[in-house]
Amino acid sequence: MANKHTTRPITTGTSVVGLVYDGGVLLAADTLLSYGSMAKSFNTPRMVSIADRVLLGASGEYSDFQEIVSRVEALALAETTQSMESVYDERTLSAKSLWNYLRAVMYQKRSKMNPFWNDLVVAGFENDAPFLGVIDKLGTTLQENLVATGFGGYLAMPLLREKWRPDLSEGEARALLEDCMKVLFYRDCRASARIQLAKVTKDTCIISEPYELDHSNGWNAPSMQRAVGDLDGDGGW
Template sequence: MAGGVAEKMESSSPMRHTTRPIVTGTSVLGLKYKDGVMLAADTLASYGSLAMFQDMRRISKTGSYTLVGGSGEMSDYAAITHMLEDLDRENKNANDGFEFSPKEIFYYLRAVMYQRRNKFDPLWNSLVVGGFKDGQPFLGCVDLRGTAFEDDVVATGFGAHLALPVMRNKWRPDLEEGEARALLEDCLRVLYYRDCRALDKVQLSKATSEGTRISEPYKLETDWASASFVAGPGGDLDGDGGW
């Protein structure tokens, strides 16, 4: 009897949606360069203010041409990657040689994010979509409301405030691969210094005419010797209690 009442009450309860992110990843950066597109992100997923998961891969491949990076709620990002895996599986099952281009993946994700927003059940993510197909690089960004745009440099999270100005200042269309990597590493280093949800363990990925590739996580070289970081209490730089 009690069980039946409980089941009835549960079935009549209002639908509940996620109202805020819980386990989150921070910035994803992307830029076009001479030979293709490069994406970068760290590997931290924070549980509130706790740096809990330090090997969270936030850049994934979709098919042969496309890379997708995600910031925001990591369970929602996992749901998005599963959607893209299903889409890729359907293409392979058709066995007709067709494969979605990066721009088509971008349009698909824009529609998904906008549809979920209209249902008041958003996927709490900002996504960077990059790829290379038929000699053309592609780079775009989609947020949880379905707002989408394309650009030569993009960034999500705190990267939109701290890294994007650096990228816009130093970017040029003929960047070599090494220069593009150095620029992204500089931006990730700035984020590690200034964003308390960032980590110095990062991944880089690229999409070129040869396909897509994602690096294994590695540590950035950092330097905390600046006086502003080592000052003693009350601004004492010498540690002797004086100015």
């Protein structure tokens, strides 16, 4: 049987951005997949719901993400089956357990020189407290109130650090994530204005349908208008 190696990412998705707010965790990601520099698919989700109140999102190679999801779903099914077979054992796959499992998976793959080319975000609830963690393709992990993968680490994190506070309401958290996704759309040539939001609380886990950001104000900003005006004048263009 031939060896199968992903030597470099080919069909990729860009940033996933997440934050903890007062009452839950919110994630955001666009739905664009790029084939190199070409936009291949405009409506492909990169966030999934796993087990009970656990979210998993990913940037990077999409085929590797599909393989990770199939492994995680098999693990969640095994946990559920074991729990059903035992009267005394009510186990479900928690967010922190999934985070630790994926850390081991990513580390094992990179140790065999055949990594999954993904950065993963795990969100959920752990002991009635919100949980948010990230794992990179080397198996390095981070648990934090604010996370961003891909170009979001450079473009979205400064905005998150400036405006985040622990008592953010759900509406404020959503507005902040949408601002981050707009910045990524303006600055990251692999990002799209078509996004999804995902929310996990004590009681629910929801992934929204894809929708378009209202990004017209960015192009109508005074600085952009001056730049366009210079095209017809002698402003250095």
